[in-house]
Amino acid sequence: MNTTLPKATLLIIEDDPFVRQSMALFLENSGFQVLQAQNGQEGLLLFREKNPDLIILDLQMPGLSGLDVLAAIKSDLPVIPAIVVSGTGSRDDVIKTLKLGAWDYLTKPIEDLAVLEKAVTLSLDKAHLITENKRYQQHLEKEVSQRTTQLQRREHELKMSLISIVEVIGSMVEKRDPYTAGHQQRVSSLALAIGRKMNLDEIRYEGLGLASAIHDLGKVAIPSEILTKPGKLTNIEYQLIQTHAQIGHDILARCTAEFPWPIKTIVHQHHERMDGSGYPLKLKAPDILLESQILAVADVIEAMASNRPYRAALGLDVALQEITAGMGSRYGTDVVKACLSLFADKEFSFTFS
Numbered sequence: 001m002n003t004t005l006p007k008a009t010l011l012i013i014e015d016d017p018f019v020r021q022s023m024a025l026f027l028e029n030s031g032f033q034v035l036q037a038q039n040g041q042e043g044l045l046l047f048r049e050k051n052p053d054l055i056i057l058d059l060q061m062p063g064l065s066g067l068d069v070l071a072a073i074k075s076d077l078p079v080i081p082a083i084v085v086s087g088t089g090s091r092d093d094v095i096k097t098l099k100l101g102a103w104d105y106l107t108k109p110i111e112d113l114a115v116l117e118k119a120v121t122l123s124l125d126k127a128h129l130i131t132e133n134k135r136y137q138q139h140l141e142k143e144v145s146q147r148t149t150q151l152q153r154r155e156h157e158l159k160m161s162l163i164s165i166v167e168v169i170g171s172m173v174e175k176r177d178p179y180t181a182g183h184q185q186r187v188s189s190l191a192l193a194i195g196r197k198m199n200l201d202e203i204r205y206e207g208l209g210l211a212s213a214i215h216d217l218g219k220v221a222i223p224s225e226i227l228t229k230p231g232k233l234t235n236i237e238y239q240l241i242q243t244h245a246q247i248g249h250d251i252l253a254r255c256t257a258e259f260p261w262p263i264k265t266i267v268h269q270h271h272e273r274m275d276g277s278g279y280p281l282k283l284k285a286p287d288i289l290l291e292s293q294i295l296a297v298a299d300v301i302e303a304m305a306s307n308r309p310y311r312a313a314l315g316l317d318v319a320l321q322e323i324t325a326g327m328g329s330r331y332g333t334d335v336v337k338a339c340l341s342l343f344a345d346k347e348f349s350f351t352f353s
Helices: 017-029 040-050 066-076 091-100 113-176 178-197 202-213 217-221 235-242 244-253 263-269 290-305 316-325 333-344
Strands: 009-013 033-037 054-057 082-086 104-107
Touching: 009 017, 009 040, 017 033, 017 113, 033 040, 040 054, 040 066, 054 066, 054 113, 066 082, 066 091, 082 091, 082 113, 091 104, 104 113, 178 202, 178 290, 178 333, 202 263, 202 290, 217 244, 235 244, 244 263, 263 290, 290 316, 290 333, 316 333
Parallel strands: 009 033, 009 054, 054 082, 082 104
Antiparallel strands: none
């Protein structure tokens, strides 16, 4: 008695009634449900109507041959197991049936029908494993898809939270020093325009925008009377202001949130120069992030083109002359070229409130 799939339905397509009924009786006694068709046309109709679990068919039949039936069945349902039982047993027939998708080939007469039962059982077991594996694969794909969606949602929520943190920091700077806040906003606008001109990828562009919006964060630790001093700064006062890049980095480094962009590094390096003449680390070209190089140029342009507490605006032309003179030495060549192109083509202009 078959215990693997006792309710499996088999379709026998055989024109010899004695052979067909003998196989059907034996397989029914083995626990299977059996459908019978006396020719290929009838077998094909039964297959499409009853959707059996396995097909047993002869090759030599009047009308539609077994090969024709097998081809039609496999065209409709490629995964269904099919066992060919034929009186020819020629090598060509075996090859043809296997190419069409038959799972097994038995030669008539079958002296021991237990051989047929074993072939049926093995084929059904194989079909069951294929179905289970496919179901498991679909389950895994669905689970992976769901988890991917969850991770994407969490990543988006995290990014929104981090952006909110940056906005809060910017607001804090603005309340303490409106001049610095306005400067940061204008520098950020120019830095992003340069980034677009240089075809910066979206992740780096996003990080540049956030870092530039708070690049002077460290000035919260500088006494306001120094930041707003109308006269010339002393050497000590200037050295104190120079600490803002390091302070900004240190504040961001203490942030418990892990930014997906190198914001603290960009802020840290925005006063570095390609020839090592900047501060606070005296870095040279290979060690300065491209985002920091962009921010450095934007910062210089805005600072020279706008009014400062200790001097009137020097003007945009003077600022552009400065970065042109320092191209390749203090400032990155590609960054300067992109910036000059923006102003030459009138693709960017500052808005002073």
